[in-house]
Amino acid sequence: MTVSRSLPTSHHAADLLAKVRARRPRVHCLMNTVVQKFTADGITVVGGIPSMTSSRDEIADFVAKADALTINLGTLDAERRAVIRIAVEIANAAAKPWIVDPVHCDYSRGRLEFARELIALGPTIVRGNAAEMALITDTRASLRIQTGPVDLLSDGQRAVSIQNGHGWMAQVTGTGCLSGGVIAAFMAVEKDALLAAASALAVTGCSAEMAAQEAKGPGSFEPAFLDALANITTENIRERARISHESC
Numbered sequence: 001m002t003v004s005r006s007l008p009t010s011h012h013a014a015d016l017l018a019k020v021r022a023r024r025p026r027v028h029c030l031m032n033t034v035v036q037k038f039t040a041d042g043i044t045v046v047g048g049i050p051s052m053t054s055s056r057d058e059i060a061d062f063v064a065k066a067d068a069l070t071i072n073l074g075t076l077d078a079e080r081r082a083v084i085r086i087a088v089e090i091a092n093a094a095a096k097p098w099i100v101d102p103v104h105c106d107y108s109r110g111r112l113e114f115a116r117e118l119i120a121l122g123p124t125i126v127r128g129n130a131a132e133m134a135l136i137t138d139t140r141a142s143l144r145i146q147t148g149p150v151d152l153l154s155d156g157q158r159a160v161s162i163q164n165g166h167g168w169m170a171q172v173t174g175t176g177c178l179s180g181g182v183i184a185a186f187m188a189v190e191k192d193a194l195l196a197a198a199s200a201l202a203v204t205g206c207s208a209e210m211a212a213q214e215a216k217g218p219g220s221f222e223p224a225f226l227d228a229l230a231n232i233t234t235e236n237i238r239e240r241a242r243i244s245h246e247s248c
């Protein structure tokens, strides 16, 4: 696979979703304990195969067999920090793509320090919400993503915004965490992290808009969102995706 320097379009989003569905990449998740099921379902419905163990004895084998890794700091303790360090070592040694979600690094000094330690190890992507990303200023990640009503992506040379999604995404716990899993699945089929992540976020945002048309509120939105992610078509993406190129 050659690294392309194109700017993402709805065409990339549809094309990469088709690749994820066809190739069924394995995504290993070191996911917080709050949204394990939702994240695994999100990866599954876009076409990936999730694995979720955080056991110290197994992590090396699982990461070695994965096509991409997602690390989420939502429920962190000493054991999980140790397991995350092992996972990153294996991913880096095998040049596998990995994404860090520094959940709640704005709440605790220790968590912020750990997030910064990980980000210094060179993840492919760091993604968080506005409060978290305000504290992640120095990064060796190839790509920074700040999600919210508008998602902002920048790799230092190119900057893109995604204006899809729905307000109910902020009322369902874990849509950001799920996006980390879906982005990892797209990174497994596309080496250019900006193309992969912009495509993944456009697909999730368009799916959320379609789900909101069926749902009555955040409760019924959650399963409708998984349905839409599973069923979204190339035509839906071409009609809805709002990907803009920004100046760096």
Ligand SMILES: Nc1ncnc2c1ncn2[C@@H]1O[C@H](COP(=O)(O)OP(=O)(O)OP(=O)(O)O)[C@@H](O)[C@H]1O
Residues within 6 Å of the ligand: 103, 128, 129, 130, 146, 147, 148, 149, 150, 151, 164, 165, 166, 167, 168, 169, 170, 172, 173, 174, 175, 176, 177, 178, 179, 201, 204, 205
């Ligand atoms: N008001 C909104 N309108 C449209 N999309 C939104 C809105 N708020 C969040 N989103 C979308 O929801 C997803 C999660 O983004 P958000 O910034 O809320 O993550 P987060 O705070 O890390 O969430 P969590 O920690 O619950 O997983 C992203 O895909 C984002 O585009």
Ligand SMILES: Cc1ncsc1CCO
Residues within 6 Å of the ligand: 032, 033, 034, 035, 073, 074, 075, 103, 173, 174, 177
């Ligand atoms: C609420 C919450 N607390 C730890 S992880 C998590 C899921 C969303 O970030």
Ligand SMILES: [Mg+2]
Residues within 6 Å of the ligand: 101, 103, 104, 128, 129, 176, 177
């Ligand atoms: Mg979050």
